[in-house]
Amino acid sequence: MILKLNKEIYPEKALKRAIKFYGKVADFRLKEQKDYFLVSGYLEKEDAELVKNEFLNFVLEVIRQ
Amino acid sequence: MNKIVFSLNSEIVSLESVYSTCYAFVDRFYIYLDKKNKNIIVSLQPKEGFIAKTTEGEFRNELLSNLLREKIAKNNLKIREYIIGQALYSSASSEIDEFFGKAGNDYQEDPLDIAIPWEEKKDKKSKKSGKKSKK
Numbered sequence: 001m002i003l004k005l006n007k008e009i010y011p012e013k014a015l016k017r018a019i020k021f022y023g024k025v026a027d028f029r030l031k032e033q034k035d036y037f038l039v040s041g042y043l044e045k046e047d048a049e050l051v052k053n054e055f056l057n058f059v060l061e062v063i064r065q
Numbered sequence: 066m067n068k069i070v071f072s073l074n075s076e077i078v079s080l081e082s083v084y085s086t087c088y089a090f091v092d093r094f095y096i097y098l099d100k101k102n103k104n105i106i107v108s109l110q111p112k113e114g115f116i117a118k119t120t121e122g123e124f125r126n127e128l129l130s131n132l133l134r135e136k137i138a139k140n141n142l143k144i145r146e147y148i149i150g151q152a153l154y155s156s157a158s159s160e161i162d163e164f165f166g167k168a169g170n171d172y173q174e175d176p177l178d179i180a181i182p183w184e185e186k187k188d189k190k191s192k193k194s195g196k197k198s199k200k
Contacts, residue, residue: 006100009080053095053110060096064088 001026001048003039003056010037014062022055067111069120072104073128080105082131089127094120 005015012030015037019028028041043051073083083105087096093115099106109120178186 006098008100009098009105056097057091057095060084060087060091060098063084 001041001043001052003052004033005037005039005059007032007035007037010059011063012037014059015039017062018055018059021058022051025051068108069110070106070108071121071124072101072106075100075103075105078105078128078132079135082128082135083107085131085134086124086128090120090124 015030019030019039022028022041026041026043028039031038031040039055041051083098087098087107090096090109093112095110095112097108097110099108107124109124111120175181
């Protein structure tokens with residue numbers, strides 16, 4: 001699973017907090033690529049889509065806090 | 066599932082108001098945001114059991130109300146700061162008055178004998194202890 005998140009929208013701090021929180025679900029890694037952060041993590045195919053979507057929502061909630 | 070994708074002009078819409086609006090939709094949709102040039106791309110994917118019919122319009126309406134809220138908050142910032150400052154100041158000063166009210170109305174009364182030099186205090190004590198020992 002790889003997520004491409006725009007740096008102008010998703011702050012690094014919020015992403016790191018979310019990754020820390022989701023540490024129990026999967027081993028996520030954060031990388032940078034030009035204007036984007038790349039969040040990668042190994043997940044079973046069945047779970048990947050759900051976890052990806054929930055992770056995105058969670059990041060938005062963290063930003064709002 | 067039906068994914069709804071639309072763009073918002075970032076020169077008109079602030080990122081903060083977009084975040085606030087997304088927060089209102091997080092329970093019903095999976096939300097992904099992106100930015101291309103001056104446009105914020107919003108993609109909403111409904112969670113199971115939710116129907117995405119009027120979502121874009123709903124989102125835009127919510128966004129408008131958040132923008133208005135933001136603008137009002139910005140305009141009223143100084144007034145709010147003033148009111149809070151006044152409230153805190155008045156409560157603090159009343160606490161100080163209360164404290165002095167308990168300790169004595171005037172600091173010149175010196176109820177704790179703070180103004181009396183140490184030697185005089187010592188003399189007073191020794192006289193008292195002398196009287197006690199005589200008894």
